[in-house]
Amino acid sequence: MVSVQKPPGRRERPYARVLLPPAIVMAAAAGAAVALVPPPARFAVGVCGALAVLMVLGTAGEAARRGRRLREAQAEHARHVAQLEQRIAAHNELMARFATEVLPNGFYRLRRGAVLRNVVRDVFDADPYLRSLPDGYRELIRMALRGADQEISMRDATERSFVSVARRVQAIVHQQAEELREMEEDHGRNPEVFDDLLRIDHGTSLIGRLADTISVLGGGRPGRQWPQPVSLYSVLRGAMSRILEYRRINLASIVNINIKGTSVEPVIHAAAELLDNATRYSPPTTKVHVTAVEVQSGIVIEIEDCGVSLSEESRARIERMIEDAKNGEDAHNLGENPRLGLAVVGRLCKRFDMEVSLRSSAYGGVRAILVVPRVMTTTEPGVGAVQAHGIGAAAAQIPTADAVEGPKRPAKKRRPTSPKIPAGISLEDDVPEVTEWTAGGLPQRRSRVKTSLTQRYAEQAAIERAEREGRPTIWSQREPEPEPEPEIDPERKKLMERPPGLWMEDFWNGLRQGMPPDTPTHELTDFTLHPTKYLHLLNDSADYAEGATAGAAEADDEGDLK
Amino acid sequence: MTPPRRTRRRPQPLVPEPAPRPPQPAQPTAADGRRPRPNPERLYSVAGSDGARAELDLVTLIVARTAPPVSATPEQSAVLRLCRAPLSVAELSAYLGLPFSTMTVLLTELITDELVHARAPIVRQAVPDRSLLEAVMHGLQRL
Numbered sequence: 101m102v103s104v105q106k107p108p109g110r111r112e113r114p115y116a117r118v119l120l121p122p123a124i125v126m127a128a129a130a131g132a133a134v135a136l137v138p139p140p141a142r143f144a145v146g147v148c149g150a151l152a153v154l155m156v157l158g159t160a161g162e163a164a165r166r167g168r169r170l171r172e173a174q175a176e177h178a179r180h181v182a183q184l185e186q187r188i189a190a191h192n193e194l195m196a197r198f199a200t201e202v203l204p205n206g207f208y209r210l211r212r213g214a215v216l217r218n219v220v221r222d223v224f225d226a227d228p229y230l231r232s233l234p235d236g237y238r239e240l241i242r243m244a245l246r247g248a249d250q251e252i253s254m255r256d257a258t259e260r261s262f263v264s265v266a267r268r269v270q271a272i273v274h275q276q277a278e279e280l281r282e283m284e285e286d287h288g289r290n291p292e293v294f295d296d297l298l299r300i301d302h303g304t305s306l307i308g309r310l311a312d313t314i315s316v317l318g319g320g321r322p323g324r325q326w327p328q329p330v331s332l333y334s335v336l337r338g339a340m341s342r343i344l345e346y347r348r349i350n351l352a353s354i355v356n357i358n359i360k361g362t363s364v365e366p367v368i369h370a371a372a373e374l375l376d377n378a379t380r381y382s383p384p385t386t387k388v389h390v391t392a393v394e395v396q397s398g399i400v401i402e403i404e405d406c407g408v409s410l411s412e413e414s415r416a417r418i419e420r421m422i423e424d425a426k427n428g429e430d431a432h433n434l435g436e437n438p439r440l441g442l443a444v445v446g447r448l449c450k451r452f453d454m455e456v457s458l459r460s461s462a463y464g465g466v467r468a469i470l471v472v473p474r475v476m477t478t479t480e481p482g483v484g485a486v487q488a489h490g491i492g493a494a495a496a497q498i499p500t501a502d503a504v505e506g507p508k509r510p511a512k513k514r515r516p517t518s519p520k521i522p523a524g525i526s527l528e529d530d531v532p533e534v535t536e537w538t539a540g541g542l543p544q545r546r547s548r549v550k551t552s553l554t555q556r557y558a559e560q561a562a563i564e565r566a567e568r569e570g571r572p573t574i575w576s577q578r579e580p581e582p583e584p585e586p587e588i589d590p591e592r593k594k595l596m597e598r599p600p601g602l603w604m605e606d607f608w609n610g611l612r613q614g615m616p617p618d619t620p621t622h623e624l625t626d627f628t629l630h631p632t633k634y635l636h637l638l639n640d641s642a643d644y645a646e647g648a649t650a651g652a653a654e655a656d657d658e659g660d661l662k
Numbered sequence: 663m664t665p666p667r668r669t670r671r672r673p674q675p676l677v678p679e680p681a682p683r684p685p686q687p688a689q690p691t692a693a694d695g696r697r698p699r700p701n702p703e704r705l706y707s708v709a710g711s712d713g714a715r716a717e718l719d720l721v722t723l724i725v726a727r728t729a730p731p732v733s734a735t736p737e738q739s740a741v742l743r744l745c746r747a748p749l750s751v752a753e754l755s756a757y758l759g760l761p762f763s764t765m766t767v768l769l770t771e772l773i774t775d776e777l778v779h780a781r782a783p784i785v786r787q788a789v790p791d792r793s794l795l796e797a798v799m800h801g802l803q804r805l
């Protein structure tokens with residue numbers, strides 16, 4: 101800053117005061133010379149002295165004039181420099197204002213979804229000072245905002261496409277899960293198929309969680325909505341079922357409370373991500389302990405693992421990461437950092453007013469604390485609480501037309517020391533049901549009719565008594581009545597006495613030879629002459645069959661004995 | 663983009679229903695029993711997918727030995743409460759709404775922890791009675 105302005109009075113010093121001293125000195129010198137020189141030279145000296153005085157006056161005047169002009173030029177220059185410096189300062193200030201106020205404001209509005217034209221109008225044209233600036237500044241701001249606008253809209257479009265893809269995956273996974281559940285019920289009796297189905301079910305759930313993660317990172321909702329409140333235990337089990345190593349999760353002392361249907365999915369997803377982190381960053385043989393207690397502000401879910409403890413530095417880093425995620429400023433982290441879980445948790449916490457913090461665990465690992473606000477909980481009856489609160493309550497809640505009522509047993513005072521067959525069970529059921537006897541005396545089993553043990557003992561006794569007394573019983577072999585010897589035709593008798601097999605040969609011979617009508621009688625076989633005599637041969641088998649059916653009927657009759 | 667839907671297999675009634683039951687407006691989904699109430703927990707988180715299974719039949723009777731301990735899961739305590747008197751596995755499976763295979767894993771855990779007894783059902787004619795044997799003997803002698 102070189103603004104050493106000379107006082108203006110000095111610049112305004114009149115010429116007389118500048119010119120007078122040299123002129124007086126010169127005139128005095130000339131007068132002295134005129135007085136000292138001899139008289140004849142006085143005139144010439146006087147003339148020279150006058151000339152010299154004039155010349156001094158002239159020179160001094162010129163010098164003074166030039167000096168004044170120089171000073172004026174210097175002053176002008178200094179003014180100019182000052183003005184330029186002022187402008188530079190103002191410019192710097194303007195740039196700082198652009199950087200700290202105008203552009204961030206514009207970017208913020210653009211991110212909130214404002215149109216570029218309106219943003220330029222609001223942040224630039226609204227200010228009279230900025231409006232007075234040359235057009236170049238406005239163009240500069242507009243171009244910068246336009247570039248940002250394009251990037252933001254492109255990012256939005258990308259996110260939307262991701263979210264829509266995630267939505268579809270979620271829909272498919274959801275349907276798949278429902279169908280898998282049906283299949284699990286259909287094939288519940290077949291353990292091999294059932295276990296395979298469970299494995300597929302698990303894989304599907306993992307896919308579903310990834311889809312939820314994409315959806316949340318893209319600004320969407322974390323999955324489906326649940327129509328009814330769900331108990332916290334079921335919610336945590338739902339979270340458990342969405343991670344790879346769900347077997348290591350130990351749910352202990354979960355407070356009995358229900359989560360509102362709209363809030364179920366965020367809690368499940370946030371808890372699943374925290375559980376996933378806990379199982380991932382702890383030794384694979386250790387358990388992860390989950391507890392949930394009710395506090396004034398809501399529910400506190402604590403997830404403790406037995407992994408590596410968290411140093412203060414890394415804790416600060418993780419909390420910063422979550423904080424970034426809450427503000428949605430972690431986009432640059434997501435690419436290089438595979439820990440999407442915390443980003444998802446941060447976003448969910450931001451959107452649903454949950455809180456998450458990480459502490460060192462007493463087990464030496466990390467303790468993640470998720471605070472679920474009270475507005476997410478409800479006292480309405482929920483799904484899953486059924487099993488926690490007892491079966492009877494559930495049966496009362498969903499009465500169906502053909503529902504089978506649960507057992508209504510009175511509570512026992514003490515449990516039996518050794519479980520015995522309850523008195524109500526009839527032992528008669530154990531009696532084998534033998535109600536019929538075959539002709540040979542072997543028991544025949546019928547399923548429907550029951551004969552009581554006492555009755556059969558009585559029967560048995562009666563049979564034995566009858567046997568002792570010689571009366572016929574069902575066991576006694578029926579002596580066949582000697583049939584009256586049928587009157588045997590002599591021809592037939594002769595035939596019967598023939599060696600067996602010969603008659604057959606004759607029969608066939610007779611048939612083979614044919615029977616011309618004029619055949620002499622002695623050539624014809626007996627069969628050909630009297631065919632009716634041989635019918636009994638055919639009837640024998642029929643008799644046998646008849647006897648069999650009669651026997652069966654007999655057996656039936658005996659079987660009806662009661 | 664809708665994937666093919668599976669039509670659920672269900673046992674066909676032998677006799678066609680005489681008249682369709684009037685619709686019940688009060689119970690939209692749960693009443694017909696087709697759609698269970700949506701629940702976020704999956705079956706493998708209830709009982710492990712590759713858990714060991716004891717030889718349990720549908721009619722094996724389960725009897726609780728103790729009252730439910732504090733650390734029991736809801737299913738376990740429900741089983742222990744229900745089984746103060748003997749209940750068959752099929753009944754437990756129906757009351758808890760869990761498939762048979764899940765039930766067996768659950769019960770196997772309980773049996774391993776010595777919280778329940780599994781008792782083979784009283785099989786008919788497992789022990790043949792005397793009169794039957796005598797009858798067989800007589801019959802064979804008379805052949």
